[in-house]
Amino acid sequence: MTTYVISVPGTFTGGIGDGTKAELARALRPADPHRTQLGSEEDLDVLSVNDDNTFTIRLTIESDSGPHAERDARRLAESALRAAGLDENDAPLGPAVITGIDSGI
Numbered sequence: 001m002t003t004y005v006i007s008v009p010g011t012f013t014g015g016i017g018d019g020t021k022a023e024l025a026r027a028l029r030p031a032d033p034h035r036t037q038l039g040s041e042e043d044l045d046v047l048s049v050n051d052d053n054t055f056t057i058r059l060t061i062e063s064d065s066g067p068h069a070e071r072d073a074r075r076l077a078e079s080a081l082r083a084a085g086l087d088e089n090d091a092p093l094g095p096a097v098i099t100g101i102d103s104g105i
Contacts (some may be wrong), residue, residue: 005100006073027080031059
């Protein structure tokens with residue numbers, strides 16, 4: 001198994017309040033990239049929101065392959081958005097991409 005850092009971009013179509021943002025960050029916390037050497041070195045936040053309501057979710061995923069890690073990251077992001085009361089119309093996601101592999105070296 002390899003630890004991947006996966007980025008999932010998206011857009012909040014109606015904006016996002018601080019409470020919803022905090023709830024989303026809590027739902028994503030178990031996969032926070034700060035737990036990895038790469039995430040710590042790069043200071044990767046689990047959720048970054050831009051002024052134009054675009055966002056990036058960065059997650060650590062343990063997987064046997066890159067495609068599986070991307071799929072699992074997208075599922076986790078969708079689940080966290082639902083837990084924060086958002087659906088695919090409120091926060092459509094773009095494609096998940098591998099942005100790092102934590103080698104542990």
